[in-house]
């Protein structure tokens with residue numbers, strides 16, 4: 257007789273604690289997301305139209321993670337959103353908005369209004385010859401005057417390759433807001449702003465690229481990557497996610513191969529549910545593999561199609577294969593509590609993707625809904641009727657004119673406030689788990705794998721029981 261294998265989900269197991277010679281707060285949650293992209297927190301937000309647009313991507317990257325901008329947006333709009341994330345934080349702005357000697361104050365006014373930039377270096381050819389700010393413009397009535405009539409020419413500058421310390425010293429000493437950078441010949445090579453310096457200081461955990469900009473990702477499909485990727489690359493998108501429900505399929509494997517041949521960008525392939533799927537995407541060139549077929553809170557794929565693999569086993573089997581190739585795994589979907597993050601990583605994942613847990617945050621794009629006196633936010637599957645109508649049908653291999661046969665539902669989740677304190681609850685929960693397991697960092701936890709199987713009585717015992725909750729905790733509730 258054919259043996260039916262037993263496979264496990266997060267709720268089927270617990271991690272057996274071990275001796276620790278450090279405090280949980282000392283554990284290090286830095287991780288490798290894909291290729292040579294590293295994050296300071298192993299959490300990325302789902303490419304869903306009720307979870308990740310630029311506000312979520314900025315807030316999460318400031319705290320060390322990264323957002324994946326969804327693709328129910330036109331290619332231009334999606335790229336523009338990536339651009340907003342990449343421009344949010346800079347160290348040295350390498351292509352600052354400038355104005356040329358000879359232009360009028362009317363031109364300056366227009367440039368400031370169009371770009372939102374409040375201080376412009378003035379150039380003669382490539383040479384820096386002054387700076388003009390919105391403060392200089394406050395009482396101007398004659399906009400036909402030339403920029404050289406008003407600009408400041410005695411400037412505080414940095415030359416060559418400045419250090420953060422030297423820039424900070426100049427901002428403090430001279431109370432300036434913009435610090436131009438020039439080469440030895442006096443050509444403008446960049447601009448440092450006090451706003452960027454302050455943002456860096458208040459977000460020391462931010463996930464940054466080599467230019468000091470926030471890390472940002474975007475979703476593409478096998479049908480639209482040719483159009484989207486050039487626009488995304490123009491905005492310096494760090495990675496793309498091939499966002500499909502069945503990654504172990506011809507079209508997705510071929511799309512990974514084609515993208516790696518044509519474009520210089522980090523690719524996360526998915527979603528798969530076993531070692532075979534992971535191997536195919538890795539052999540096609542994927543820099544990381546995303547795992548999860550049907551575990552998501554809004555997913556009905558397993559019920560509609562009768563397929564899927566309980567998520568912990570799917571992660572463990574995919575990671576076993578991916579480890580042979582030194583490729584990271586991302587556990588996508590089904591994370592209900594911070595303890596599930598610890599379990600996913602102990603099963604071999606390097607990071608996790610969440611939809612539900614972030615959908616109720618202030619930074620998500622979902623609409624706020626008041627229901628029975630409480631605030632909720634809309635949360636829907638990308639395979640739900642509403643999302644399919646807005647464009648995501650091809651994630652589920654549906655054609656544009658087909659009647660929707662959904663693989664997800666539309667719903668709501670409680671409003672949770674801002675991302676920062678909520679993420680702190682999740683990360684501290686993970687660090688507590690690492691402390692209990694005696695694992696100082698993500699790599700140690702990834703190879704821990706000391707799971708114990710629990711019974712329904714064990715799960716019941718694990719949750720709050722035999723008591724009515726009178727005060728909800730910020731990191732625990734039961735629906």
Ligand code: XMP
Nearest residue numbers: 302552553555589590611612637638639664
């Ligand atoms: P959570 O559990 O965090 O899961 O809400 C988010 C992940 O679910 C996937 N996803 C879907 N899967 N039907 C599905 O079968 C859907 O409509 C759907 N929408 C999203 C996706 O992988 C996401 O990251």
